[in-house]
Every structure is written in structure tokens, then in C-alpha cells.
Amino acid sequence: MKHPCRFFPIFVLFLLLIGGVIISGCTTTSPSQPVNQTEPKPKLLLATTTSLYDTGLLNYLEPKFEAKYNVDLLITSQGTGKAIELAKKGDADVLLVHSPSQELAFVNQGSGINRRTFAYNYFIIVGPPEDPAGIKGMSPEDAFKKILAQGKSGNSTVIFVSRGDGSGTHTAEQKIWTNAKFNYTQDIQKSGKWYVESGKGMGETLQVASEKGAYTLTDEGTFLAYAGKLNVVPVISEGSSLLNLYSAITVYNEKQPVERIAMANNFINFLISNETMTDIANYGKEKYGKGLFIPMTSGMPYGVTADFTTPATAIRP
Amino acid sequence: MEEIISGFIQAFQLIVSLNPELLEVTALSLFISLSATAIAALIAIPLGGVIHFREFAGKRVLITIIQTLYSVPTVIIGLLVFLIISRSGPFGFLGLLFTPGGMIIGQTVLIMPIMIGLTITALSGIDRNIRDTLISLGATELQSIARIVQEAQFAILGAVILGFGRAISEVGVAMMIGGNIRGETRVLTTSIALETGMGNFGLSIALGIVLLAIALVVVLIMNLITSGALADSDKILGGPRA
Numbered sequence: 001m002k003h004p005c006r007f008f009p010i011f012v013l014f015l016l017l018i019g020g021v022i023i024s025g026c027t028t029t030s031p032s033q034p035v036n037q038t039e040p041k042p043k044l045l046l047a048t049t050t051s052l053y054d055t056g057l058l059n060y061l062e063p064k065f066e067a068k069y070n071v072d073l074l075i076t077s078q079g080t081g082k083a084i085e086l087a088k089k090g091d092a093d094v095l096l097v098h099s100p101s102q103e104l105a106f107v108n109q110g111s112g113i114n115r116r117t118f119a120y121n122y123f124i125i126v127g128p129p130e131d132p133a134g135i136k137g138m139s140p141e142d143a144f145k146k147i148l149a150q151g152k153s154g155n156s157t158v159i160f161v162s163r164g165d166g167s168g169t170h171t172a173e174q175k176i177w178t179n180a181k182f183n184y185t186q187d188i189q190k191s192g193k194w195y196v197e198s199g200k201g202m203g204e205t206l207q208v209a210s211e212k213g214a215y216t217l218t219d220e221g222t223f224l225a226y227a228g229k230l231n232v233v234p235v236i237s238e239g240s241s242l243l244n245l246y247s248a249i250t251v252y253n254e255k256q257p258v259e260r261i262a263m264a265n266n267f268i269n270f271l272i273s274n275e276t277m278t279d280i281a282n283y284g285k286e287k288y289g290k291g292l293f294i295p296m297t298s299g300m301p302y303g304v305t306a307d308f309t310t311p312a313t314a315i316r317p
Numbered sequence: 318m319e320e321i322i323s324g325f326i327q328a329f330q331l332i333v334s335l336n337p338e339l340l341e342v343t344a345l346s347l348f349i350s351l352s353a354t355a356i357a358a359l360i361a362i363p364l365g366g367v368i369h370f371r372e373f374a375g376k377r378v379l380i381t382i383i384q385t386l387y388s389v390p391t392v393i394i395g396l397l398v399f400l401i402i403s404r405s406g407p408f409g410f411l412g413l414l415f416t417p418g419g420m421i422i423g424q425t426v427l428i429m430p431i432m433i434g435l436t437i438t439a440l441s442g443i444d445r446n447i448r449d450t451l452i453s454l455g456a457t458e459l460q461s462i463a464r465i466v467q468e469a470q471f472a473i474l475g476a477v478i479l480g481f482g483r484a485i486s487e488v489g490v491a492m493m494i495g496g497n498i499r500g501e502t503r504v505l506t507t508s509i510a511l512e513t514g515m516g517n518f519g520l521s522i523a524l525g526i527v528l529l530a531i532a533l534v535v536v537l538i539m540n541l542i543t544s545g546a547l548a549d550s551d552k553i554l555g556g557p558r559a
Contacts, residue, residue, distance in 0.1 A: 078497075
């Protein structure tokens with residue numbers, strides 16, 4: 001008796017899998033590329049921080065840049081540290097972060113060129129409405145001193161939540177501790193239950209602070225995006241160490257193709273153009289009542305000098 | 318609590334309205350995970366067969382290592398593959414980082430241990446007497462291996478379904494290799510991670526429901542066709558259930 005194929009079910013399974021792959025593959029043609037396009041658009045990979053990306057500003061600017069330069073802008077946001085690492089490895093073409101000390105180190109080691117600080121806003125210290133540490137209206141450094149004193153003395157209602165992840169926000173927090181004459185690793189980290197390191201992004205860290213009734217340092221954009229969902233309120237909004245500066249840097253290394261460097265320069269020039277600066281100034285006004293960012297063209301913050309007008313043209317350090 | 322209810326409502330709205338961004342993300346999730354499952358199955362099932370049927374020194378050690386690898390964190394696989402396909406890595410010239418192709422490779426590597434190990438387990442479940450009977454009836458080694466794999470095919474199908482489940486639900490590889498780039502490498506799981514990080518819990522739950530619905534459809538199709546075909550092939554072969 002002749003036996004037909006014994007593997008009939010397994011063959012059907014494979015046909016199904018392949019069929020599923022083909023069908024789902026065909027439906028994933030990117031909407032930005034027309035089907036009859038023969039020449040694929042050049043790509044530009046931008047690495048940025050979560051707090052900047054989550055405000056939605058980059059998604060807003062992306063189509064404008066893509067239309068002007070006929071390029072496919074790919075944006076990945078995985079945290080400041082990851083963004084800088086990607087840039088160092090040559091996996092990103094342009095870096096958009098808010099950590100001046102890390103940026104300067106990056107540029108000084110020859111990995112970045114054409115750094116332009118294009119916008120700023122302010123960090124704020126938020127905390128429980130009843131303000132158990134009594135820091136409202138103080139300078140950031142004095143407030144931190146008081147939180148530390150209260151927390152260490154055993155006042156269990158005073159807690160500070162840190163990003164604890166080497167992000168731009170975390171770097172800014174560490175700077176405040178340093179300005180207040182503390183050694184961050186020795187005096188602050190692991191000094192007690194009052195200091196909580198979340199190791200997470202800004203949104204999630206705000207949620208932790210909200211749940212614990214704790215203080216934390218946040219950028220205003222993320223805080224506004226969470227309006228109505230949190231139990232913490234702004235407690236301190238003024239102080240020079242709360243300045244949050246955003247910069248864009250073209251990535252440079254020996255293996256980086258010149259076309260990518262040139263396109264990254266295009267992005268920076270697009271960013272500092274008058275038109276985009278106006279868009280940045282207006283971004284968020286409709287939804288939040290105030291703009292989330294202040295472009296440098298609206299006036300540099302006190303004590304800051306930044307180059308935001310020189311076109312980016314250099315292709316090597 | 319309201320987020321869970323809101324999640325169900327949003328899931329329904331998104332699906333019914335055929336939200337284009339949802340469709341794009343879902344199609345990409347399916348494409349990547351189905352591809353990884355197909356490639357992994359093509360390699361893992363024969364490999365599992367070879368490991369099971371051959372005797373060699375260190376076989377028990379190898380199987381133990383394979384089973385230990387079931388527990389490897391997805392982020393670690395993501396990190397290892399990332400280091401290999403990064404522009405500064407040995408295979409950087411292929412330009413696979415931040416592409417669906419790279420994600421397929423990552424997920425294939427991720428689910429290989431499960432598929433190989435469970436194939437071996439499935440084959441081990443077949444009575445040794447069958448193999449001896451086949452050989453005594455004159456089957457070649459290849460013929461008897463083929464027959465035993467056929468006997469175990471339900472359990473092996475289970476391994477394939479589990480592999481698919483692990484692939485479509487994982488975040489670590491998709492995030493590290495794909496980068497969650499909108500319109501390019503954003504899939505259901507990385508979207509959920511993003512929306513949760515931004516506090517949009519209702520939408521995150523909605524996306525989770527969509528993912529489970531997709532998985533349900535895939536699993537149902539796999540089960541229905543193969544059990545239906547099996548019943549038919551039994552009638553054709555004139556087996557005991559004919």
C-alpha cells in the first residue's frame with residue numbers, strides 16, 4: 001500500500017509560517033515611502049534621551065526635516081547613557097541630549113563635532129503637597145541640604161527619589177549635591193532609606209515619587225505630560241542649577257561615512273534655523289498653556305554663552 | 318482599576334477602527350516573530366533530533382546547558398547580538414542594527430534553546446521499543462528517525478508554539494536591537510514599554526490585549542490545521558482511527 005507523505009501536518013505548518021511571514025511582511029511597507037520608489041532614501045540615525053523624546057517634540061519635527069532633506073530620520077530613545085554609547089560606537093549619526101558635562105567629554109575625546117546648544121528649560125523639584133521637609137521657596141542647594149538632614153535624622157516622611165541611571169537629569173541632580181558641598185558617592189548614595197534610586201526613566205521615577213510621597217528632580221516637560229496623574233507638586237522652580245540645556249552634536253569617528261556626517265550637519269542646521277526655533281518656542285503651548293522649551297533665539301539664560309547660530313559645516317574635528 | 322476597563326475599551330476601539338499605526342506595529346511584530354520562529358524551527362528540530370538520536374561524550378552536559386539557556390534574560394541576548402552587529406562590532410558592515418532583520422536574528426537566537434531542548438524532550442517521550450521495532454523491521458537510520466519525529470509531532474508543535482510565544486512577547490531583544498524606532502522597528506512589546514513609561518496605562522493594556530489576540534489567532538490556526546490534517550492523514554494511511 002502506498003503511503004502518502006507522512007509529514008503532511010509539519011509541511012502545512014511550515015507553509016503557514018512562511019505564508020504568515022510573507023503576508024505580514026507585505027503589510028509593513030513604511031507609509032512614508034511610496035511603493036514605486038526605486039532609490040531608497042538615505043537614513044539618519046538620531047539617538048536621544050527619554051525625557052526629550054517623551055515630550056513628543058522630536059516626533060513633531062521629524063516630518064518637517066524629512067520633507068526638507070528627503071531623508072529617513074530614525075529616532076531611538078533609550079536614555080542619555082545609551083545614546084552616548086551608541087554615538088561612541090558609531091551606531092548613531094547625531095546625538096541630542098541634555099547633559100553638558102558628558103557632552104563636553106564626548107566632544108573633547110574627538111567623538112563629536114559641531115555641538116550646538118539650541119534650547120533650554122528648567123528642572124523643577126517636586127514633592128508632596130504638604131511639604132514635610134519644609135523646603136518650599138529655598139534654593140535647590142539649601143533644599144537638598146535640608147532633605148538630607150531630615151532624611152538622615154530619621155524623619156520617615158522625607159524621601160528623595162533619584163533617577164539613579166546616569167541620565168542628563170541624574171547628572172543635574174548630582175551637580176546640585178556637589179554645589180551644596182557634598183561628595184555624591186560617599187555622602188548621598190546608600191546613606192539611608194531616605195534616598196531611593198529608581199534606575200528608571202523620568203516618567204516612571206515621577207510615579208515612584210508620587211506613590212511614596214517623595215521629592216524628586218524632574219524636567220518640566222515630563223511633569224506637565226503627567227498632569228493630573230501624580231500626587232506631587234512643584235516645590236522649587238528657581239535656581240541657576242536648575243537650568244536644563246539641550247544640545248545637538250554630529251557624531252564623528254574614522255569609519256563614519258561622510259554623507260552621514262553631512263546629513264547630521266543638515267539636521268543641526270535645520271534645528272537652529274529661525275523657522276524651527278519658532279516651532280520649538282510654540283511647542284506645547286496649545287496642550288499645556290506654555291511652551292515646553294525655550295529656544296536660544298528667545299534669549300540665552302543668564303550666565304550662559306552658547307553658539308547657536310554658526311552653521312554646522314565641519315566634517316572632522 | 319479604571320485603567321484596565323479603559324484598556325479593554327481602547328483595545329476594542331483601536332481594532333475596530335483599524336488604527337493605521339496599530340496595524341503597522343502589529344504587522345511588524347508578526348513578521349519578525351513568525352520569521353524567527355520559522356528559521357529557528359528549521360534549525361532546531363533537526364538539531365534536536367540529531368542530539369537525541371546520537372550517543373556521544375558530553376551529551377548529558379550539552380542537554381543540561383541547553384536547558385539552562387531557557388533562563389537567559391532577553392536583554393542579555395539583545396546585548397550580545399547588539400555587540401556583534403553594532404557598526405563597531407565584527408559584523409557591523411552588514412548594517413543590521415536598528416533593522417527588522419537584526420531583530421529576527423536576535424529572536425531566532427533567543428528561542429533556539431527552547432526549541433532544541435523541547436524537541437529533545439518530545440523525542441525522549443517516544444517509547445524506545447518503537448525505535449527497536451522499526452530497526453528490526455528493516456528501516457534505515459534516517460527512516461526510523463523520520464517515523465519517530467512523526468510520532469512526536471504534537472509535542473514538537475508545542476515547542477514551536479512556545480518558541481513563537483517567547484519571541485512575540487519579549488522586549489529585551491526588540492528594544493536593544495530594534496531601538497523602538499517609530500515606523501521602522503517599533504513593535505507591540507516596545508510600544509507597551511514606551512506607553513507605560515509615559516504613563517498611558519490604558520493604551521498599554523490595550524496593546525497587551527491586541528498582542529494576546531494576535532497570539533490566540535496564530536496558536537488556533539497552528540492547532541486547527543495540524544490536528545485536522547492529522548485526522549485526515551490517518552484515514553488515508555488506514556491507521557487504527559480510520
